[in-house]
Amino acid sequence: MPDPQLTVEDLYVRFPTSRGTVEAVNGVNFTLEKGQMLGIVGESGSGKSVTAKTLMNLLPRTAEVDGNIIFEGDDVRAVAKERRKHFWGVKMTMVFQDPMTSLNPVKRCGEQITETLRYHLGDDKATAKKKAIDLLEQVGVPEPSKRVDQYPHELSGGLRQRVVIAMALACEPSLLIADEPTTAVDVTVQKRLLDLLDGLRRDRGMSMILITHDLGVARGRCDDVAVMYGGRLVERAPTETLFADSRHPYTEALLRTIPRIDQPSHTRLEPIAGRPPELIDPAEECAFAPRCRYAQPDCLGTIPPVGGVRGQHEFACFHPANTDRGRQALDANLAAGQTVTGLQIQANAGVN
Amino acid sequence: MAGTGHAPLRDDRDILLTVRDLEVEFPVGRHEVVHAVSGISFDVAEGETLGIVGESGCGKSTVAKSIIRLNDIKSGSIDYQGNDLAHMEGEALRQIRPDLQMIFQDPISSLNPRRKIRDVISEGIAVWGNTKGSWSQERIEELMVAVGIDPKFGERRPHQFSGGQCQRIGIARALALDPKVLICDEPVSALDVSVQAQVLNILEDMKARYGLTLLFISHDLSVVKNVSDRIIVMYLGKVCEIGNADELYENPRHPYTRALLASIPEPAPTVDVSEGDIEGELPSPIHPPAGCRFNTRCQHATDICFTDEPVMQQVGDSDHYLACHHPVEVAVSVV
Numbered sequence: 001m002p003d004p005q006l007t008v009e010d011l012y013v014r015f016p017t018s019r020g021t022v023e024a025v026n027g028v029n030f031t032l033e034k035g036q037m038l039g040i041v042g043e044s045g046s047g048k049s050v051t052a053k054t055l056m057n058l059l060p061r062t063a064e065v066d067g068n069i070i071f072e073g074d075d076v077r078a079v080a081k082e083r084r085k086h087f088w089g090v091k092m093t094m095v096f097q098d099p100m101t102s103l104n105p106v107k108r109c110g111e112q113i114t115e116t117l118r119y120h121l122g123d124d125k126a127t128a129k130k131k132a133i134d135l136l137e138q139v140g141v142p143e144p145s146k147r148v149d150q151y152p153h154e155l156s157g158g159l160r161q162r163v164v165i166a167m168a169l170a171c172e173p174s175l176l177i178a179d180e181p182t183t184a185v186d187v188t189v190q191k192r193l194l195d196l197l198d199g200l201r202r203d204r205g206m207s208m209i210l211i212t213h214d215l216g217v218a219r220g221r222c223d224d225v226a227v228m229y230g231g232r233l234v235e236r237a238p239t240e241t242l243f244a245d246s247r248h249p250y251t252e253a254l255l256r257t258i259p260r261i262d263q264p265s266h267t268r269l270e271p272i273a274g275r276p277p278e279l280i281d282p283a284e285e286c287a288f289a290p291r292c293r294y295a296q297p298d299c300l301g302t303i304p305p306v307g308g309v310r311g312q313h314e315f316a317c318f319h320p321a322n323t324d325r326g327r328q329a330l331d332a333n334l335a336a337g338q339t340v341t342g343l344q345i346q347a348n349a350g351v352n
Numbered sequence: 353m354a355g356t357g358h359a360p361l362r363d364d365r366d367i368l369l370t371v372r373d374l375e376v377e378f379p380v381g382r383h384e385v386v387h388a389v390s391g392i393s394f395d396v397a398e399g400e401t402l403g404i405v406g407e408s409g410c411g412k413s414t415v416a417k418s419i420i421r422l423n424d425i426k427s428g429s430i431d432y433q434g435n436d437l438a439h440m441e442g443e444a445l446r447q448i449r450p451d452l453q454m455i456f457q458d459p460i461s462s463l464n465p466r467r468k469i470r471d472v473i474s475e476g477i478a479v480w481g482n483t484k485g486s487w488s489q490e491r492i493e494e495l496m497v498a499v500g501i502d503p504k505f506g507e508r509r510p511h512q513f514s515g516g517q518c519q520r521i522g523i524a525r526a527l528a529l530d531p532k533v534l535i536c537d538e539p540v541s542a543l544d545v546s547v548q549a550q551v552l553n554i555l556e557d558m559k560a561r562y563g564l565t566l567l568f569i570s571h572d573l574s575v576v577k578n579v580s581d582r583i584i585v586m587y588l589g590k591v592c593e594i595g596n597a598d599e600l601y602e603n604p605r606h607p608y609t610r611a612l613l614a615s616i617p618e619p620a621p622t623v624d625v626s627e628g629d630i631e632g633e634l635p636s637p638i639h640p641p642a643g644c645r646f647n648t649r650c651q652h653a654t655d656i657c658f659t660d661e662p663v664m665q666q667v668g669d670s671d672h673y674l675a676c677h678h679p680v681e682v683a684v685s686v687v
Contacts, residue, residue, distance in 0.1 A: 043544040156633050157408075186407035186571065191615040191628050213545065216617030257549040259578035261613070261620050265597035266556070267578060269549035275514055276544070 003073070004031035005207055006055075006175060011067035013050050013059065013231075020280040024050040026231035028067075029306065034174070037201060037208045039218030039239070041254075042228035045276055048211045051228075052177050055209075056094050072174065090120050093168040097180040099160035103152040109136075109163045110148030116170040135166040140196055158189035162196070169200065176201070179211045194221055215254065219243055227251050230277035230287030233306070237313040247308065247320035250288045273343055286317070294319045294329045295339040357663040358393050360594045360673040368565050369419070369533060370395040374428035374438075376414050386637045388414040390589040391428070393664075396533070401559065401566040403580030403597065405573055405612070409634055410586040412569045416535045419567070420452045421445060432533075450480065450529035457538035459519035463510040469521050470506035476529040495524040498561065499554055516547030520554060527562060534559075535567045540575060552579060573616055577601055582671070585609045588637060588645040591664065595672035605667055605679040607650050627651075644677065652678040 013025035025047040032038050042048045053059050055069060055076065069076040071092060079087050096102045104112060113135060114128035123131065129148065136144035139162040152160055161181060168176055178197060182190040198221055201208050212218055218225045219239055226236040227248065235248040246252045253272045260267075274291035286292070289299040298318050308314040319329035333339045337346070361370060376389040389411040396402045404412040417423050419430055421437060430437040435448060456462040463472055471478075474492045493503040499520040501513075510518055519539060526534055536555065540548040556579065559566055570576045576583060576597075583600050585592045585608065593606040601620060604610045607627070613620040614628030630649045635641050641648050647657040654677070662675040 043546060158633070187573070187615040188407065188611060188628065188630055190617075194617075214617060215545075220617045254545060258545055259549075259552070259574045261574045261577060261601065261616065261618065263578070265577050265580055268556075269552055269578065271549035271553060272546040275516075276546070 002034075003070075005034045005036075005072060006032040007068070007070040008051075008055075009068040009070075011051065011054065011069065012065070013047070013054055014064040015060075015062060016064070017280070022279045023282055024231055024279060025054070026282075028228075028231075028233050030226060030233060030236065031311075032175070032207055032209065034207055035201070035205050036224065037198075037210060037222045039222035039225040040209060040211045040228060041213065041215055041218050041225055043213055043276060045230075045279060046228040047231040048228050049179055052094065052179050052209065052211055055177060056092065057088055058094075086120050089116065090171040091173050092175045092177070093171070093173040094177040094179065095161075095164050095168050095181050097183050099157060099164045099184065100152065102164050103160060105152055108149050108151055109155070112163070113148075113167050113170055116167055120171050131170070132166070135169060136163070138200070139163075139166045139169070140192070141166070157185050158193065161185060161189075161193055165193075165196070165200075169204075172204070173206060175207045175209070177209045177211070180213065181210070182217065183213070190217075197221075215243075215258065227254070230282065231279060232287060232303075232316065234288070234317070235313075235315040237315075241313055245313075245322055247313065247315040247322060247326075248288075248317050249292045249294045249319075249321050249326075252321040253291070253293075290341045290343065292341075293333060293339060293343070293345050294321065294326055295333070295341050295343070296329050297340050300340060357665070357675070359664040359666055360591075361393055361395050362397070366398040367395045368398040368400075368433065370429075370431040371415070371419070372429045372431070374415065374418060374430065375426040376411070376418055376423060377426050378423075380638065384638050387589050387640050388637060389418065390640070392586070392589070392591045394584055394591065394594060396565055396567065398532075398565055399559075399563060400581045401568055401579055403576035403583040404567070404569045404586060405571065405576045405583060406586035407571060407612075407634065409588070409637060411589040412586050413537055415586075416454070416537050416567060416569055419533075419535060420449065420454055450476065451532045452535065453526035453529065453531040453533070454535040454537065455519070455522045455526050455539050458542050459515050459522050460510060462522055463518055463525075465510050468507050468509055469501070469513070472510070472521065473525045473528055476525070480529065492524075492528065495527055498527075498558065499524045500550075514547070515543055516550055519543060519551050523551075523554060523558060527558060530562070531564070533565045533567065535569075537569045538571070539568075541570065541572070548575070555579065573601075573612060573620075585612065588635065588640055590645050591675060592646070593672075593674040593676075594664070595667075595674075596670065599670055599672050603667075603672070605672075606674045606676050607652050607678075607680060608646050609674075610680055644675075652680070654678065 008028060008030050011025055011028040015022040015024060028051055040048045054065055110132045113132040117123045117128040117131055133144045133148050136147055141147050141159055141162050182193050210222055222239050225239050225242045226233050229250050235251050256270045257272055259269060272291055277287040286299045286304050289295045296319055304316045304318050306314050306316045319326045333345055338344050372393050373391050374389055375391050377385040377387055379385050406412050418425050425438045428438060496503045501520055540551050568579050580597045583597050584594050587608050593609045604613055610623045610627045611630045614623040614625050619625050632649050635648050643659050644657040644662055647653045656677050662677050664673050664675045666673050
């Protein structure tokens with residue numbers, strides 16, 4: 001089996017602040033095969049965007065990074081100074097959430113694409129402009145030769161995001177990282193943008209990391225989905241496995257808390273009790289334990305390591321859902337009426 | 353897409369609020385106007401939750417703001433218990449406003465960061481005094497408990513709370529004056545999914561406990577279905593379809609409703625995914641298309657759609673109305 005295109009090993013990212021050290025990413029490991037689309041799902045503060053920014057070398061100077069990132073045989077964190085200029089933004093590029101803030105409002109759309117081409121590939125003005133029009137056409141911008149001379153404010157949100165995607169594709173990357181690319185747009189636009197990204201990835205044999213908080217977005221498009229919580233990757237599996245047979249109690253709780261379109265109206269939702277984990281000086285325990293209905297004493301002593309079947313279905317939990325061990329833990333907690341962390345639980349909660 | 357006509361207005365129920373032919377325009381320089389809301393009519397029964405869905409720019413927030421008169425109304429009437437809110441002014445309007453309260457999308461920016469949350473929640477009472485029996489300081493504590501905020505945190509300021517907690521404080525503030533109608537403008541859009549359910553459940557609980565009537569605006573079709581009894585689908589200032597929540601999603605007839613349901617990441621089982629492929633961009637609300645406003649993007653559009661505006665009509669004999677010349681015929685789904 002060939003080496004994966006991207007390997008992330010024991011990635012730690014910390015930000016020293018006046019209130020203490022924020023442990024944003026806590027030992028994340030994952031690999032990405034060529035041509036694969038990996039979804040990273042998590043809530044605010046789960047560390048998904050920080051992971052992406054680490055890959056792209058976009059973290060502020062104050063960040064303390066530890067771990068290995070190998071991309072196509074190169075150690076990303078040790079790219080030699082003379083290669084740095086043409087490393088990021090060429091083979092590995094990124095698309096951000098808000099297209100208005102990723103575009104320069106006082107530059108024409110075309111210039112923003114040709115800038116990349118001229119800087120990285122050394123194209124002359126005319127070639128670059130021709131390529132830019134071509135790229136705009138590929139990303140489905142109507143009348144590309146007219147749009148190329150327009151400013152971002154003259155375009156709709158959906159078109160702006162297409163221009164940003166065209167910029168990211170300019171140097172023919174082999175990995176595209178999309179960080180919440182459709183969060184700022186409407187559903188009909190979202191569908192067209194996701195269709196576009198999916199099509200581009202297939203046509204170009206490009207790999208993609210799709211970062212989203214929307215489980216539905218990940219479900220429809222990704223080969224594999226990884227779930228992050230409290231700076232850790234808590235579960236990763238092929239998409240359908242993750243949704244049909246989730247192991248981590250957080251994944252299970254997340255799937256149950258979302259209103260579903262196939263439920264009748266006024267279906268009572270199951271909230272996840274408690275609040276998101278503290279990232280400043282977190283305790284040496286499973287970050288989800290205080291909110292978890294399965295929590296047992298061993299969840300508090302140590303951080304559960306990533307187990308399961310490597311490369312197939314990995315999860316970091318001592319008492320995984322949908323297993324005998326998990327059921328025993330849940331039954332014991334239900335009998336006691338509360339978990340080891342004092343979370344009150346009732347027998348009827350959790351029954352669909 | 354039109355949405356003129358009064359077919360969806362009901363007369364057989366306990367109607368609390370009736371909006372008739374509401375039109376709202378905003379001037380945008382050089383004698384041009386944005387046609388934000390162009391003649392829509394609907395009503396809300398007492399104790400009902402009415403959901404409004406649609407994409408940005410469809411006018412759903414403008415409708416909400418018009419009801420509590422946060423923007424000027426060009427024409428139309430808003431009947432609330434025999435009062436026409438659209439034409440009330442001054443003291444009369446002030447007297448009626450406590451009955452209609454609103455919660456907003458961004459929970460943090462809608463709270464004054466420099467004030468203690470107890471003061472934030474009780475400001476309405478401070479303004480009004482204890483003129484109506486149930487308004488008192490005890491009520492503040494009761495409300496804080498009801499929305500799940502420990503009253504001992506009353507001296508804290510908004511930045512010491514999470515987004516979900518701030519939204520619950522916003523709900524408590526809205527309830528302080530004992531409103532009849534609570535207007536929720538995208539109340540969970542800024543929240544993480546794990547706290548979204550908490551806030552939605554609290555809204556349901558508060559509705560039952562205080563006998564509220566809810567107007568719930570969201571772009572998230574699953575959320576709207578979950579909370580609503582009845583749903584309005586809007587497009588470019590017009591109503592496309594109105595109906596009972598379950599019926600509307602089970603049997604969507606308007607091409608735009610179907611496009612929305614097909615566009616969401618996990619499409620509704622009642623539509624084909626390809627129906628979500630609507631081409632082009634939203635037309636300018638300054639120069640909206642003649643005839644049906646959806647005609648520029650509709651797969652079913654024919655000549656009549658470009659000349660005649662469709663009128664709201666009832667589908668069968670159920671609580672389901674739509675404005676379309678070519679409603680999509682669907683086989684009755686077997687559930």
